[in-house]
Amino acid sequence: MRYLPKSDSERRQMLEACSVASAEELFSHLPEAVRLKRPLDLAAGISEYEIVDYFSRRAAENANGYASFLGAGVYHHFRPVLVDTVVSRGEFLTSYTPYQAEISQGTLTAIFEFQSMICQLTGMDVANASMYDGSTAVPEAAMMAVRSTGKGRVLIARSVHPEYREVLRTYALHQGMPVEEFGYLPEAGTIDLEDLDRKMDDLTAAVVVQSPNFFGIVDKLKAAAEIAHRRGALLIVVFTEAVSLGLLEPPADADIVAGELQSFAISPSYGGPYAGIIATRERFVRQMPGRLVGQTTDSRGNRAFCLTLSTREQHIRREKATSNICTNQALIALMATVFMTVYGKQGLRELAEQNLAKAHYLAGRVKPRFSGKFFNEFVAQANKPDEINKALLKKKIIGGLPLGRFYPELADSMLLCATEMSRRADMDVVAGALA
């Protein structure tokens, strides 16, 4: 087999050196009852050509050549070529977690730059080296707020991504962390501050708000922060569309930011792998989950980087750790780092402005459901969204996400997203179908 480098004669020499008569003897200490007495019921191995053929056929069974107006947490942005060039280097791709700092400076330096850029984007003081994704960053942020405040309850806006809320509920169930939701304004699509204020109490550890929210709307973070802070709770700000940070005010009122970086050159890839982040204020750093890279020096006095503050982590702290996370999304975070480097200060803003212009062009030709200000996605009124989408598919267009599944009250609407990759001609077709 091509992945096994030994010749038969080398195997024999090694068995001999171990005073073992046959390969089977290597397993003779296993109790008879546990041994598998038959071959695995899996087909024989296949060649590279056949593997490519198999996956090409599967890919052909998916959508191919469609324009898509889906967003809802996963966005179609162009991936600069440099991104795959860099992450395909074996030194990044085939290395482990950088515990041995002397021979891991490449990964460590890149993570340090990643942490720095996430801080610049979010306006926070510290950012970790990544979480699994945005959806799992939310419960990790909530647990962090619980540890930091000594309170237990979490209030989350209904305008946070519905699947993120589901994940929070799964994590919260056995932690004595009750989760309650508060609503959004039916006209504006922004959070209902009165509802939040009503549900707030002194036992609440965190208020969780997404901006731009699930409906694409820039939400009222300042007002949410005031309400949360007045009762001693922390404000957790969630984002799913990282490109918006190129244009929008950073969530400076947040105590913790929990976000998803998929927009930064990470393929949609049918839902993952992506990269989540948690960023926060300096005073909460000891309660943060996940790896952190810090700057230091080597014995010759040169600048060097290493993993640090690991007494928060499971391999040192075991059941008292801030999280059970070990493997994170380092290579995906590197993709985002290269993306941020390629676009840079001007480019990210220009990219965000293009997204804004495209989405508003489309919105101008349909009936937006909410009056709130939005970035690159919005809810459009659509009498029978499934039928509209069916008609669009015939024109090789995947329309917006029908919202009835997540919001029964919005069954007559769909969530549409336009990015720099959306063509005007396709948007005109979508607008026509929705008219």
Next chain:
Amino acid sequence: MITKVRPHLSQNEALLFERSSPGKKAYQLPDLDVPPLDPAETLGAENVRAEIPGFPEVSEVEAIRHFTRLSTWNYAIDYGMYPLGSCTMKYNPRINELVARIEGLAWAHPYQPEALAQGSMEVMARLEAALAEITGMDAVTLQPAAGAHGELTGILLIRALLEKRGNPRKKILIPDSAHGTNPATAAIAGYAVENIASSATGVLDVGALAQLVDRDVAALMVTNPNTLGVFEENIMQAAEILHAKGAMLYMDGANMNALVGIARPGDFGVDVLHLNLHKTFSTPHGGGGPGAGPVAVKKVFEPFLPVPRLKRSGKKWAYDYRRKHSIGRVRAFYGNFGVLVRALAYILAHGGPGLRNATVDAVLNAVYVRKKLEPYFDLPYTSPNMHEVVFSDERQAKAGVRTGDLAKRLIDYGFHPYTVSFPLIVRGALMIEPTETEGKIELDQFIEAMISIAKEVETDPQLVKNAPYGTRTSRVDEVTAARKPVLRWKPA
């Protein structure tokens, strides 16, 4: 004498921010085909930021040189043996990278209509079936993003079943040789952790287990083979003890690389286990992730698996969201799909017999290393080992040289260190896992290096204590890093 390495030249590299200068560009956007907008007017001036302070501006040439230069400061499997015990650093086939990037898979949106996602769903269904066969379990969820995430999912499944039976119970038992993620996971799932001391031979003490298991114990979390690389010979007995009291056997599948094709957890009493696709199934570690941590379960746990579940509907795949006993979602969407593609490509490449051959080579390599190094290093547990072997630094410690020093010296010989100071039950552990990826030539060089270092400890311990010398970065001051954390770049 060090024969494997020679010095290598590359530029020192500043941080991106230090290369930045206003107006440099590495991008060009197409012209807008719609009217431009004034952001302040559209979004409200109060919502628009002035700039991103400190964000870099570099050219395309500088960008590629920056990351290429940084990359050369890393060691990698592609450079050589990476014997990190318990991490299973095996070759990452490049074909896996290629197929994961095929457009129809890489650009699939998780919310595209099921009718236009049949290829992705088929890939997942096929992987679920293959993993069920390999583990001897009845059902698999691919949703968890990594090993620890799989552990959490698994323990939540156990909790859900026990709850349905009337009592979720209070404790999880964990051997003292376990990975740190096990106790951390149990705590997140709302359980108290009780440690079990390993027996004198380094395996589960079933006598002690029998005394500990009562109606408060929800499960035992066990890694098999354990972190000493030793198969838990009493695993079936342990399962009986647990099951007799209504408790469950959870297996951490981190070391599945020793068992594929040889023995199946489902056949030796395991109720729930997770796999690390980035270990056993060759998906790249990528400097710390991404991974994937599928969870395989016995039939009785199937109703509790995370939503959605794949189901066959006529000739098509569909998602089933209506499952009232489900623990809910552990992650948005369906899992780290791109990682799942790579793992399936690996399984297809090996095939059934090939996977078993890989296991045999992995075990042979570890047994060979043990045999060759036993005369030079202390071996605290002498039971037969499988895919990894754990020595202690006891002999070298007499000369004041510890496992961490030996590891740093190994770098000078052109190898990545083994896992240092783990498992905790071995004082000064050297945990070595070669994996099946190493051929005899590389292994012999590694063995030679280890023997040479053992001799250096006798003749010149200080040489070893100050290592490494050949790296561009010498020993890194981790203490200062933690005492005065500098976690982001700031302008001078």
